Amino acid sequence: MKDILLEGVLMTKWVYNFGKDYNDGDASMSDILGGKGCNLAEMASLGLPVPPGFTITTQFCACYYDNQHSYPDELKEQVADSMALLEETMGMGFGDPENPLLVSVRSGARVSMPGMMDTVLNLGLNDETVEGLARISGDERFAWDSYRRFIQMYSDVVLGVEHYDFEDILDSYKREQDISLDTEVSAEGWKEVVKRYKALVVNDQGKPFPTDVQEQLWGAISAVFGSWMVPRAVTYRKIHEIPEECGTAVNVQAMVFGNMGDDCATGVAFTRDPSNGENYFYGEYLVNAQGEDVVAGIRTPQSLTIKAREKDGSSLPSMEEVMPEVFAELNDMRIKLEAHYCDMQDIEFTVQKGKLFILQTRKGKRTAGAALKIAVDMVEEGLISKDEALLRIDPQSLEQLLHPQLDPNALRNVLARGLPASPGAASGVVCFSADDAEKRALSGDKVILCRQETSPEDIHGMHASEGILTCRGGMTSHAAVVARGMGKPCVAGASELLIDSKEKVIRIGDIQIKEGELITIDGLTGQIIMGEVASIEPKMSDDFVTLMSWADERRNMGVRTNAETPKDATVALNFGAEGIGLCRTEHMFFDPERIQNVREMIFASDKEARCVVLDRLLPEQCGDFEQLFEIMLGLPVTIRLLDPPLHEFLPHTQKDIAGFSKAAGIDEKTVRLRLAELAETNPMLGHRGCRLGISYPEIYEMQARAIFEAAVNVHKKHGGGVIPEIMVPLVGARKELELMRKVVDDTAREVFEERGVTLAYLVGTMIELPRAALTADDIAGAADFFSFGTNDLTQTTLGMSRDDASNFLPEYTLKGIYERDPFVSIDVSGVGALLDIAQEKGRKVNPDMKMGICGEHGGEPASITFCESIGMTYVSCSPYRVPIARLAAAQAAILKI
């Protein structure tokens, strides 16, 4: 506690003043001034003209309880002194009927706490001062409305009169007058209501409402201190382990009004344009108005500056013109604030009788584009460093810049909401099957493919569609992953919808949407909207390019992309991908031209027959890889050998079975028998990944041959630049990798001998099973690199199928069992622990081993931060997430130190 010498007597300092020109406190004193008092002191210390006032310290709170709720004379003296200073500063008198000073009284503990008294406004009003307020504001109705609000609020929180009794009175009055809105009550009306309120208080308390402003003040102060010990507050402190001793402070602050005449105004300002980031003073104000008038939209707010007025073509004069001095002062504040906070600020201000008051300043909300521009500008202006600029941008927000967005001003008839699974927005006609979608698209329609959930058989339909809508599956369902990869909007797991592909209708409650009807999906919000909504095309600004270049300088981790089509690879390259981290070869097999061969391969009766069909697939696979190697020339291309269980490639509908059976010359019964044979109870944990390679090495051999032939071709054409990295999926034991590696190495040797060229290549493994992570030291002995498949690793570590988790996962995040969807953001305690074990064990054997992640988490900022923390070499993500990953990796690198 601080002692002060007051009038020659040494006393404890209980009261701290704050205001533009004097200020006893500072930002460090939250312990004794409480959170609110400390904030006010901080603004004041910056020289901001906050409405002045004073804070009674939290330390006095204990004193109050120790002294049977009484106030020592020294406190009374200090409060009186501070009030006198306040009156002087404001040029008004507390209780002065001519020029009444009104104050607010607020509690303010170190942390804000429910149950405690919050605020009493307009304290200082009584039958005399209300008249003074009416006079100086020129608005009798406002004055009496303020008075009746004060009585109601004070009686409720200080005197403990039930607040609904007041509401009853007002309701009765309005009924009598046959009006329904408060705004219809006249000044005379409020006078009548005040009369009745006062009668209620006498009735309830046995004595009249206090008209003495000092009594009002001390009553409110007592109420604040008293509320420290109400049961709700006590319980709250117990739960949150806040010690009782810390106490609450009391803040008394002058009320200021922007509606006391034409020399008054109120407004909101941003130090830069929050919608595009341009560096000019942006804001709105109204003369002779209250804050709520600006927001309520009854009067049209006017621009702050001439520039903005001209830009908007508004005929209403700007504040710069109407109040040039005050505007100049405000403009000074703008510069001061940016210099102090080094960020764009959102300011609330009031002008009372030509005097500017800043009520609040805080970091201004802005669009992603504005954030980008502001950050880059501020670096150029020398306000912030590049690192600070990089940290300013929420990586996720970049999505807004890379996808078309719905026009925020367009009307939306929202039918339902699903998960925002892949950003962007699209409108199109509803289709219920991939084939229908393709047909419609060919005939020129824009299509939204609507499925319960998608499967690899739907790929061609997804390609043909503008967007994808499903009613099952989560953020990493097939639909979501593939859509993100394609950069198409997707709303997934919209469980309110019943998608009936048989009857070709979507049902949402009583609403039915039939095939061919137009809908819009918004992948940013998850909204499903009736009809077409206008959208805005994205553009990549120079600021974007600049910031990304800074990110690239700063980050430690590489950023690759998950891509298998030339289109995806090209998009990713343009977004700055440094190679392919995951090319899923199975996606190439679903091509309608090839699927017949793939299926015949599965139906081959023995190895020899299988090899015959594989020979037909070889040139096609080879072509795929050639294209990717060409696009990624000079960059590594990581190719994963076949992963999904074979039954995923088989026909399942009667029609498809019949078609395949006829084309392949295999009778339908045999087809069905094989289907039944290959069916699995848990395909995720079934005969897939390198288990296929173990059973049918000839498949991997064909793929390896395709890769190496393609590599040699492109190498010969360009004289180098081909960097193939081959990846074996679902390895659980070193021996698996060894066996598959032998297939790849043998094939490489053959091709190199045949073609007379030898190329460097790597053979690595996916680490996507807990066992692989736990035995990573053993496996590292046979691998050139590790690529962590965090999708599957999450499924196995948590024992959670991402296809089925939508039935319970939302409840899980709701109940806080998992803080975030573990398929979206890496589960650090579980999956993260395994990644850490694996990298440590792997590096023990091979210290320079390249390690990356290629699950969906590779494009998610929190997961990227985790990857940096355990020393990953790179992350790989879908093309549209590459910029996000670049920025997040830079942020992780900055924050690591």
Add this chain to the structure above:
Amino acid sequence: MKDILLEGVLMTKWVYNFGKDYNDGDASMSDILGGKGCNLAEMASLGLPVPPGFTITTQFCACYYDNQHSYPDELKEQVADSMALLEETMGMGFGDPENPLLVSVRSGARVSMPGMMDTVLNLGLNDETVEGLARISGDERFAWDSYRRFIQMYSDVVLGVEHYDFEDILDSYKREQDISLDTEVSAEGWKEVVKRYKALVVNDQGKPFPTDVQEQLWGAISAVFGSWMVPRAVTYRKIHEIPEECGTAVNVQAMVFGNMGDDCATGVAFTRDPSNGENYFYGEYLVNAQGEDVVAGIRTPQSLTIKAREKDGSSLPSMEEVMPEVFAELNDMRIKLEAHYCDMQDIEFTVQKGKLFILQTRKGKRTAGAALKIAVDMVEEGLISKDEALLRIDPQSLEQLLHPQLDPNALRNVLARGLPASPGAASGVVCFSADDAEKRALSGDKVILCRQETSPEDIHGMHASEGILTCRGGMTSHAAVVARGMGKPCVAGASELLIDSKEKVIRIGDIQIKEGELITIDGLTGQIIMGEVASIEPKMSDDFVTLMSWADERRNMGVRTNAETPKDATVALNFGAEGIGLCRTEHMFFDPERIQNVREMIFASDKEARCVVLDRLLPEQCGDFEQLFEIMLGLPVTIRLLDPPLHEFLPHTQKDIAGFSKAAGIDEKTVRLRLAELAETNPMLGHRGCRLGISYPEIYEMQARAIFEAAVNVHKKHGGGVIPEIMVPLVGARKELELMRKVVDDTAREVFEERGVTLAYLVGTMIELPRAALTADDIAGAADFFSFGTNDLTQTTLGMSRDDASNFLPEYTLKGIYERDPFVSIDVSGVGALLDIAQEKGRKVNPDMKMGICGEHGGEPASITFCESIGMTYVSCSPYRVPIARLAAAQAAILKI
């Protein structure tokens, strides 16, 4: 090297003699005598009358190569001396035409090595000695056959004449004589063959076959040393990192013949009866015969002892009667051998002209029952300690003692073979559905239930059947696990079979087995046998009880059982279970009487409706638990709350759906819709375990109430002895356990208040997900105990569905990717690592925490050894495995030190 004084000259000792009465070497000298020489020396050192001989040391091998493949005089002298000793011992002369001593020459490195010369037999035969052999054996044909064999073998391995040239000669001769078998060749015939063989050698070598026995001997010795450096041997050493310096020894040993007259014999003896373990001399012999005559079954072997002869009712005289002196000597050997090896021995012997020779002695194979009796007897005889007795018994072998077995003498028409999934044997008529099985069984038939794979809906059918046969699934498939639990034989995953439940037929190639036909399955071998095969009932011997009591004294870990029916619990208790480690409550729900209620509960539209149905299930569940608490009075009963996904309880066939729909008053379309809603892609990773409890706490609440009401009832009846332990399944995060624990604790408090009794109980968690293991320290804060569910933990850690693994797992163990089926024996590197992490993290928070495993591994010896090594408190296994677990736990405790 050892130096010796020979005839006054100090020389290196290159040659070591061995024989009953003199023996230079011992068991420790394998470095210089090689493996074979060392074994012979060891037998000789025990005073066994091994055929005498001598070993040229491995050290000479280097010397041989250092000296251009020549032999120093000192070696020649030592060999001559040893040979003289040998002649003296045998009373025969090497090269003596009257009484020829024949020898074998063998190589013998420290480890046996392919590529090296192995053996030359009958060395010492030539045109003169063969006549002597004919005379003393009285068998001219035998003598000439021996001679031609010697020429062929010697020419092949010593002279390098191609062996097929000899075969050609023999074939031509047989063609000329129009005979096809060697046995049809007469003495004269062999003489002719010898003539032609010798001509071949002259032709090939340019000089005649060596007739000088010394030349023969040194030729063979050189061949042995020469074979040390042949390329195959060199390569083998390189691969196996055997240093070249270690060299090979040469063993020269007298040949002995049991067919040289009626004072000769040959036989095989066991020191105790290998079929039942009785402590008497058991064996067979033949007078004037070779070893192969005993085995070949051409002559009927005779008993060794009078006792055995009388027992068998044989009229052929025993050796005890025919050769009493030699028998007495052999009987001495028996006692000597058991005293030395402290185990039952299997002995090969030959009597040559009244002289006993022991050719080999080794640990005798025996049945499980014999092993048990021998071990217990030997402890009582003071031969071995209790610990040694415990280690002598293979725990797995106890299965033979606990289940009915097929009569080993009965004929078996084996159709196919599957996995020996649950031991025991059963015959019955084939049924293809659980309902049919139940009906048939009710009508008095013994039934074998044949399914592609079983599911929980088949439980009543499995109960009604004698045994279960499936063509899919592995050792831990549903069928296997449930059958083992029930103690019923099961053959699983018999993939040669096509089980067509629609047409009600099993197809095995062209064979068809229709419903109602009789088959037999052998769960010990996996055989599927046509028709009925006689079987033998098991009995638990006193020896079994004794050994088990020793095991109980010795082991550290408790042994509980996995049981949910009163029958299983009773069986397990009789087998020595110390409580229930896993009661799977869902099994109780499949009772046909209850399933309707369970299904209605699933179809309840909201919580309230669900609670109404749950109230109907409550008294039934309560009754289940009362029975278990009664049976296990005084022992802990660990109850797992509902685990499987709800769709497992739903009807799936058209008939069942219709039936349910009618009974529940829900239209079929709604039923089908809900079925589709609840269907899961990967049910193993789906909405199950505590995820159900999170979604529908009322289900767990009902179960908790049933447990506590039952506990209170039994407690009141018996005045105590109820120890409930409640287990939450599939926990991945601490919060899940906390939420579910609250449901249980709240319910307990309610019941205890209602009933005026308070009981101690525990609430623990399954650790069956990698995440649970990795965050075990966190979870331990909310758990009273851990129970490791190693089945699910194996599935998730390895990413392997046990229902689907049969498609690739056999190939995996075949290729050595996993040494053993990880669902049978714990995967120590992966799953084991997680168990170790979990126990360590758990114990860090709660050092005294009870930890057990309740997966199938709980009854598997290697897994039990692992559990002991990481300090598990107990293992829990199916009832019939309880004795195995008790013994394996004792062995693990003994071997831990």
